[in-house]
Amino acid sequence: MSPTPDGRPGKLPFVVWVLSAGTFLMGTTEFVIAGLLPEIADDLNVSVSHAGLLITAFPAGMIVGAPAMAIATLRLPRRSTLILALVVFALGHLVAALSSSFALVLAARVVTALATGTFWCVGALVATTAAGPAATSRALGMLLGGLTVATVAGVPLGALLGQLSGWRGPFWVLAALSAGAAAVIGRFIPADERGEAPSVRAEFAALRDVRVWLTLSSMTLLMGGVLATYTYISPLLTERAGIPAGAVPMVLTGYGLGALLGTTVGGRLGDRRPLATLIASAAMTTLVLLLLTLLSSNPVAAVVLVTLLGMTGFAPTPVLGALALRFSSSAPTLVSGLSGSAPNLGIAIGSWTAGIALTSPLGQAGPPLVGTVAAALTLLPLTALALMHATRSETPPSRAAADQSIGCGLQDIG
16 A cells, blocks of 8 residues: 555555455355344244354353464465355355254354354454554555445345245345455455465464453453444334334444544544554443433434444444454454454343343343443453553663564554
């Protein structure tokens, strides 16, 4: 990526846009299933609650599969790994579309989750390498933008297609689109230019840096808090705020647009002042969630706060991903995989906790209160990162130079 005359980074490389289209497909397949559960349950002769395992299987596959597949494909060329992931993704959807067995459809969901984890961890590395150190957060923001557009456009379109053609229709379309994406990636993604063979030992050695774990824990807490609230946002809007059920999709569209804006702005600011962006975003997310807990009985306040939640809650995500890659130095593949697992772990734990809170005397205010606590806790590892940076900045020049090398060009982190 060529800088502009004033030294700022220019446009993101085309490969980043191609990879963002891939994450759009991955995001669509993860979330569209929620709108198809009744049709799937009826067709496969299972209860809706049992069919819900198709939703649970995906983040579970991501939690385990992203780091596992990162190591399993470590020595493969990155372009080949991306193509293989999309081919497996397409085959998984074909199996599901052709199957009349719930167990086989469930297995196909797990396989597609593994492919998604593989695509994300390798795609993030390819995108950030192409964009360069000055635009790492922007590149990751673009990839996350693909996921966000999936929630705003891909999921509603998939659900509509499912109503018109049956639940198998979206699976056929996703299979065809992912096969086409594999061909495009084979054409436009550059060949692997790694100078030396990757080392599994080096990948695990990168985990010795406590900054990596502080960053991953921030991902887990923040996404756990935001998505714990979002999981149960419909009952909050209809039963607590009194918003008609037919208007809920419009409110959720506002949330999705806010998330898209948040990842874009967060990515731009994060390349200049990462920790300042993270701490400010986490603090604002905590405030928004607290206000949602207290004021969500007012429909106007609820709509505004849900939109702000998407904006503030997703602004830190590309910055956290960029920091994790930088702190992992020259062995970022496993850390990239863990960066895919950490948010899903937070979502699983946060959603479970929020479900318990929903059935407590707190009622619909329970999930945003859980989210408030999780978002507030995010400030602890972020503050530790800021203090570590302040300490490192006061080290002698020789040590500071070594730290800068470990950080892969991380400058002015505050």
